[in-house]
Amino acid sequence: MRKIGIDQLDDMARGAGILGTGGGGDPYVGKLLAREAIRRHGPVTLYDIAEVPADATVVPISGMGAPTVLLEKLPAGTEELAALRALEAVLGRKATHIVPIEVGGVNSMIPIAAAAQAGLPLVDGDAMGRAFPEAQMVLPTLIGVSNTPMALADDKGNTLVVDAISNHWAERLGRAACVQMGCQVSCADTVLRGDQLADGLVPATLTLAEDLGRAVRLARAAHADPVAAATSVLGGVKLFAGKVVDVERRTTGGFARGKALLAGAGSFELSFQNEHLLARRDGGIVATTPDLICVLDTDTGEPVTTEAMRYGLRVTVIGVPCDPRWTSPAGLELAGPRYFGYDCDYRPLPLA
Amino acid sequence: MRKIGIDQLDDMARGAGILGTGGGGDPYVGKLLAREAIRRHGPVTLYDIAEVPADATVVPISGMGAPTVLLEKLPAGTEELAALRALEAVLGRKATHIVPIEVGGVNSMIPIAAAAQAGLPLVDGDAMGRAFPEAQMVLPTLIGVSNTPMALADDKGNTLVVDAISNHWAERLGRAACVQMGCQVSCADTVLRGDQLADGLVPATLTLAEDLGRAVRLARAAHADPVAAATSVLGGVKLFAGKVVDVERRTTGGFARGKALLAGAGSFELSFQNEHLLARRDGGIVATTPDLICVLDTDTGEPVTTEAMRYGLRVTVIGVPCDPRWTSPAGLELAGPRYFGYDCDYRPLPLA
Missing domain, CATH: 3.40.1610.10 (CV3147-like domain)
Known part of the structure; x- marks a missing residue:
């Protein structure tokens, strides 16, 4: 307590x-x-x-x-x-x-x-x-x-x-x-x-959120890499770093739906329905729901929500394994890529 | 009771x-x-x-x-x-x-x-x-x-x-x-x-409904005019008799909306949102909500619902004064023609 x-x-x-x-x-x-x-x-x-x-x-x-x-x-x-x-x-x-x-x-x-x-x-x-x-x-x-x-x-x-x-x-x-x-x-x-x-x-996810937020803040204060600090707290893997070059967004059916395109060493596409659900690098899928696809401001480590994504922003995308209950057959039926209409199976994140 | x-x-x-x-x-x-x-x-x-x-x-x-x-x-x-x-x-x-x-x-x-x-x-x-x-x-x-x-x-x-x-x-x-x-x-x-x-x-509208239905049935059995019998029970006025020549109908926003066109001695148009709300004869408005615009099968006196309206059906349209509380300013604000988007004021039915 x-x-x-x-x-x-x-x-x-x-x-x-x-x-x-x-x-x-x-x-x-x-x-x-x-x-x-x-x-x-x-x-x-x-x-x-x-x-x-x-x-x-x-x-x-x-x-x-x-x-x-x-x-x-x-x-x-x-x-x-x-x-x-x-x-x-x-x-x-x-x-x-x-x-x-x-x-x-x-x-x-x-x-x-x-x-x-x-x-x-x-x-x-x-x-x-x-x-x-x-x-x-x-x-x-x-x-x-x-x-x-x-x-x-x-x-x-x-x-x-x-x-x-x-x-x-x-x-x-x-x-x-x-x-x-x-x-x-x-x-x-x-x-x-x-x-x-x-x-x-x-x-303990509120405590995790606080630890994560603190790690980003402290890294920034120490002139270290805040994105690396966040990735380390989360046990995640860096998927891409680049610049937002296009955002397609519409508010429909009670959701914010759309895509964001990043350019860097290759191209990277994020598909979202309120949350990021699928990430493609050079056309190949590199992360899918229910794993976490987190977008951070590359300079500050601040979270970038889909509605704040805009042309020119430099962001880093990291993948974080979800709670293992989500990758059970029932979990994937509920929140896996096929539920959202993507014609692909869930694939675990690449190793860091 | x-x-x-x-x-x-x-x-x-x-x-x-x-x-x-x-x-x-x-x-x-x-x-x-x-x-x-x-x-x-x-x-x-x-x-x-x-x-x-x-x-x-x-x-x-x-x-x-x-x-x-x-x-x-x-x-x-x-x-x-x-x-x-x-x-x-x-x-x-x-x-x-x-x-x-x-x-x-x-x-x-x-x-x-x-x-x-x-x-x-x-x-x-x-x-x-x-x-x-x-x-x-x-x-x-x-x-x-x-x-x-x-x-x-x-x-x-x-x-x-x-x-x-x-x-x-x-x-x-x-x-x-x-x-x-x-x-x-x-x-x-x-x-x-x-x-x-x-x-x-x-x-007493359930009793009125029963009286009305009975009058139609008895008129039919007596080879009398069932539509005239209904009009008399309701104190209504005959607005038009003719043939349905066109029906435009769509189910949208939780309603059945559309128009029906009748041909007879002139042309007659009914506009509806679930219920008939406006009647025009040769382009001139002859009846508006909240008065009742009732469509009956000319031969049988049976009610014709908007969803049953179809090409070729011979119908008679009668107008019946609504409960007087509906023609108060507040009543018309709630259910008058302008609420439904028609650019006209309520006008009482022509006298029989």
């Missing part, structure tokens, strides 16, 4: 942004939300998974929508609690802990803000060990936990509760409502009991 | 189909649903509005979607109760009565089926006195009653509860979910207390 205060947020947001593989929302907006909530309500208590009682009611709180929208349409700051309260009303019991559904700029920070606002402790972990675009793409799906009831709340005061026959259906219905709500809503769903956390979460 | 059994359904469905102004869903499908429910669960008790206790919890049950879809995708028959139960769960109390939200082929029959299944009495009236395409277009909106919580249930077992900041927002969010659910769902919303029924309902 430890406290998260304002001082931890910079490193944590930076690291979460890197782990968010291009998605999860702008870390800066997330940091502001968490900072404001901690300023008002005080620091948040962070528990290891092992410290959470077996009968706890652990509620993931997240933002759903297209990160491109978040850049222009800021949250009201009331959505997280509105979603939590709507979920609790149908559950018939109160949340005892908050947890991130994924790591990613905004989606690691929103749970901190929600925990501060609700006066609840936070669990150190998340349900993906990275960021994925769709609501059913969580480890709890692999162990048969329903992601409904799923409560959505927008900035205007509308709420909506989905009770679906499958986790895919919840995504479909929630996404359609999310688009109508302005493509930027808060979500409370995929409730876990304390004794489901070991199987349903990747442990 | 009286009983509705299988024997009443034919007349009631026919009359409701006429009052549905082209929308409200295929009367035949609706009749089958109500017949099956009554066969299994027994007749339904129908109460006049004045007989309902002031503290009653009266729940409108309806189908939402595009009538064109209903022709090919039959309901499972489980949706009504699923929507009702989902609504009751968030209300925290049980419905005491069921009522139709509108008159129209399916939407007058679904409440009968729901009442039979739930073992609840039915109220003789509806919230429009006709059929309208959107969920906020109900008299309860005019007296400040919220249409949320709104519960939706599909044939697959998904349910969804909307809690919106306005009745328009509920329509928007519910419709988006409805489209994902297959464009054919059951809805429980716009809960009324017993003492709100006088202001929130048009009274």
